[in-house]
Amino acid sequence: MTRLALCLLLSCLAITLPRLARARDTAPCSDAVLESLGNYVGKAHFQVQSDTCKVWPADSGITLAVVAYTVQPVRDGEEVEAWDAIVAMVDTQSAKIIAATKDIHGEADAITRFSGYALDTAPYQLAPGVRAFGVVDNNVATRGKCADGGWDTVLSLWVRDGDRLRPLFDTNLNEWKDVEGSGCNTGEPGKNEYAHMTVAIEKSRSHGFSDISLTAHVTSTTWKTGGGKTDESKRTQRVVLHYDGKSYADMPYFWWSSAK
Numbered sequence: 597m598t599r600l601a602l603c604l605l606l607s608c609l610a611i612t613l614p615r616l617a618r619a620r621d622t623a624p625c626s627d628a629v630l631e632s633l634g635n636y637v638g639k640a641h642f643q644v645q646s647d648t649c650k651v652w653p654a655d656s657g658i659t660l661a662v663v664a665y666t667v668q669p670v671r672d673g674e675e676v677e678a679w680d681a682i683v684a685m686v687d688t689q690s691a692k693i694i695a696a697t698k699d700i701h702g703e704a705d706a707i708t709r710f711s712g713y714a715l716d717t718a719p720y721q722l723a724p725g726v727r728a729f730g731v732v733d734n735n736v737a738t739r740g741k742c743a744d745g746g747w748d749t750v751l752s753l754w755v756r757d758g759d760r761l762r763p764l765f766d767t768n769l770n771e772w773k774d775v776e777g778s779g780c781n782t783g784e785p786g787k788n789e790y791a792h793m794t795v796a797i798e799k800s801r802s803h804g805f806s807d808i809s810l811t812a813h814v815t816s817t818t819w820k821t822g823g824g825k826t827d828e829s830k831r832t833q834r835v836v837l838h839y840d841g842k843s844y845a846d847m848p849y850f851w852w853s854s855a856k
Contacts, residue, residue: 628691646712676710745773765844802838812851
């Protein structure tokens with residue numbers, strides 16, 4: 597298998613790799629929730645393209661929702677060219693919005709295709725009384741015949757801030773890069789590395805919030821002339837991120853510096 601073929605295969609497989617405590621019992625949102633979110637957005641036309649809801653494990657009185665929508669209908673078989681998304685906490689019984697944000701926008705381009713969003717309800721307990729939840733963005737995946745690196749699938753963590761939801765942190769869940777050689781020269785020798793990220797909450801704190809550790813599970817693959825695999829090795833690399841009073845740092849490819 598050539599390095600190019602491997603990169604394309606990993607790009608496809610990455611979507612199916614286990615996420616950190618991805619919700620297994622999410623479901624489409626109820627009509628009542630969709631109506632409430634549509635009223636909140638205030639669009640004359642609220643065309644839902646994907647919707648996911650889950651009762652929050654931290655509080656059964658709250659249902660988490662992430663809904664992607666367009667203003668204009670999208671015909672069957674057509675790709676969604678541009679969309680907006682709303683992330684919300686709603687009252688489980690009444691569907692009334694408790695807190696929300698409608699500031700997420702997406703547009704199809706060379707590296708982005710609409711695939712929807714998912715919820716991650718792992719116990720991201722950041723402080724007493726402060727628990728975050730995750731939104732997984734499946735829309736972004738770098739593509740290209742000669743790309744020497746890329747990423748796909750982004751996890752963001754959100755917390756309630758009054759009647760708003762505030763983002764604290766985001767990370768690519770899958771990243772890859774050529775260490776030696778180029779993805780364009782698939783018959784030449786080289787080395788490629790692929791990293792899958794996992795997130796954990798630490799006991800240490802910064803500015804009142806728990807530190808977050810990000811661990812890259814890295815697979816290094818070496819190729820000989822003609823594209824045959826000659827060696828594969830695995831390692832992990834970890835970084836601890838500190839809350840600065842507003843958010844956590846974004847650290848793409850933090851594992852890459854020691855690979856060169």
